Amino acid sequence: MPSHPDDVAIVYRNLQKYVGWSDFDARVIKELRGEIQPYFQAMIDDFYQTINDHDFTRCIITGGEDQISRLKGTLYQWLDSLFSGPYGAEFAWSRWRVGIRHVEIGLHQAYAIAAMGRLRFSINEAICALGKEQRVDAAAAIGSINKLLDIDLALIDLAYQRKAMEQLHVAAQEKVQQAERLASIGQMVTGLAHESRNALQRSQASLEALLLDIEDRPDALAQARHIQVALDHLHMLYEEVRSYAAPIVLEREEIDAEKLINLVWENLKPSWSQFQTQVEFHYRGLAPCIINVDRYRMIQVLTNLFQNAIEAAGAQGKIRCTVTCHGNSQVEVAIEDDGPGIADGVAKKIFEPFFTTKSKGTGLGLAIAQRIMEAHNGKISVSRGELGGARFSFQLN
Numbered sequence: 322m323p324s325h326p327d328d329v330a331i332v333y334r335n336l337q338k339y340v341g342w343s344d345f346d347a348r349v350i351k352e353l354r355g356e357i358q359p360y361f362q363a364m365i366d367d368f369y370q371t372i373n374d375h376d377f378t379r380c381i382i383t384g385g386e387d388q389i390s391r392l393k394g395t396l397y398q399w400l401d402s403l404f405s406g407p408y409g410a411e412f413a414w415s416r417w418r419v420g421i422r423h424v425e426i427g428l429h430q431a432y433a434i435a436a437m438g439r440l441r442f443s444i445n446e447a448i449c450a451l452g453k454e455q456r457v458d459a460a461a462a463i464g465s466i467n468k469l470l471d472i473d474l475a476l477i478d479l480a481y482q483r484k485a486m487e488q489l490h491v492a493a494q495e496k497v498q499q500a501e502r503l504a505s506i507g508q509m510v511t512g513l514a515h516e517s518r519n520a521l522q523r524s525q526a527s528l529e530a531l532l533l534d535i536e537d538r539p540d541a542l543a544q545a546r547h548i549q550v551a552l553d554h555l556h557m558l559y560e561e562v563r564s565y566a567a568p569i570v571l572e573r574e575e576i577d578a579e580k581l582i583n584l585v586w587e588n589l590k591p592s593w594s595q596f597q598t599q600v601e602f603h604y605r606g607l608a609p610c611i612i613n614v615d616r617y618r619m620i621q622v623l624t625n626l627f628q629n630a631i632e633a634a635g636a637q638g639k640i641r642c643t644v645t646c647h648g649n650s651q652v653e654v655a656i657e658d659d660g661p662g663i664a665d666g667v668a669k670k671i672f673e674p675f676f677t678t679k680s681k682g683t684g685l686g687l688a689i690a691q692r693i694m695e696a697h698n699g700k701i702s703v704s705r706g707e708l709g710g711a712r713f714s715f716q717l718n
């Protein structure tokens with residue numbers, strides 16, 4: 322993609338060859354110049370009238386009448402140089418810059434092409450009028466000018482393509498930087514989790530001994546139990562970090578999806594009974610729905626999704642779990658809640674590691690769920706559900 326004058330000059334020469342541009346064309350157009358100049362003002366007025374008549378182009382002109390009169394001047398020069406050349410490297414670069422300028426101001430490519438069509442029409446019309454008066458050879462003039470306009474149009478198209486490539490490049494670079502940042506954070510956190518594990522185990526052992534010593538002192542026992550809850554929580558965090566960092570090796574087996582889901586839901590009883598959550602299970606398609614998955618990993622995913630749904634739904638909230646079994650191991654599991662839902666900006670980041678909207682937690686639960694689904698060649702996604710809250714679903718193929 323050209324970005325230097327020399328590159329643009331090469332592209333321009335190639336385009337000239339492609340459309341069959343010759344010295345004859347250059348001569349025809351130069352001879353036309355003096356004759357067609359009186360038509361420029363009408364062409365320019367028509368051009369800016371059309372811009373003004375259409376919302377999509379009018380909104381780009383933000384500087385009012387001043388800008389329009391300046392633009393009319395630049396379009397005059399553009400037309401004049403179109404008919405005077407010389408059609409070499411300098412000309413090519415100035416035409417390319419005009420294309421780039423339109424990309425920069427946010428003019429949609431379709432309107433740049435349509436506007437060029439409008440100019441082409443006005444120019445051809447003027448040539449026909451001159452031809453009728455036998456002041457120019459209209460057939461030759463139309464042939465030559467259209468070659469030149471085609472090359473200009475090709476440059477405009479290239480300018481838009483370059484912009485698109487630049488945007489892709491920037492997005493790819495941002496992704497790499499983000500991955501590098503996450504890799505170093507990941508390494509640091511994994512190291513920290515590993516080092517802290519021994520300390521945590523020692524604390525837990527000491528606490529257990531202490532609990533035995535203070536059995537007859539209820540106040541102290543209550544305090545010590547708080548410490549135990551906090552240590553259990555820390556332990557869980559370490560396990561999550563470890564689980565995210567560790568490579569996923571699946572041990573697949575054939576499992577009845579309904580039984581697995583019931584098991585996970587029952588395991589979460591302490592959470593949902595405390596919230597008095599109402600739940601619905603829907604099983605569609607083939608029964609029994611047999612899936613070929615890693616049991617332990619699938620329990621991790623389902624536990625995470627149900628736990629999130631229970632928390633989002635809150636007291637007496639509603640959860641709906643729908644399993645659609647298409648056969649050939651194609652299964653979709655959707656878990657919806659009637660909580661506040663997930664804002665658009667958050668939905669894009671929700672599977673990123675360490676991203677969390679909760680005050681507790683590592684922000685790794687959904688990132689781990691996504692890794693597990695990917696390891697199963699499956700997909701996990703989030704959207705707004707029919708209950709009004711979030712709908713997390715995963716597909717297995």
Ligand code: HEM
Nearest residue numbers: 372378381382395396399418419422426428432433436437
């Ligand atoms: C394809 C046909 C077009 C041609 C030949 C053309 C020509 C030009 C030229 C020669 C310039 C000056 C470039 C520079 O600053 O270096 C320019 C700038 C500009 N054009 Fe066009 N234009 C076209 C289409 C359009 C359309 C459809 C719009 C719609 C709004 C538009 C809006 C503008 C604006 C806003 C600027 C920047 C003005 C500034 O810097 O203040 N152009 N155009």
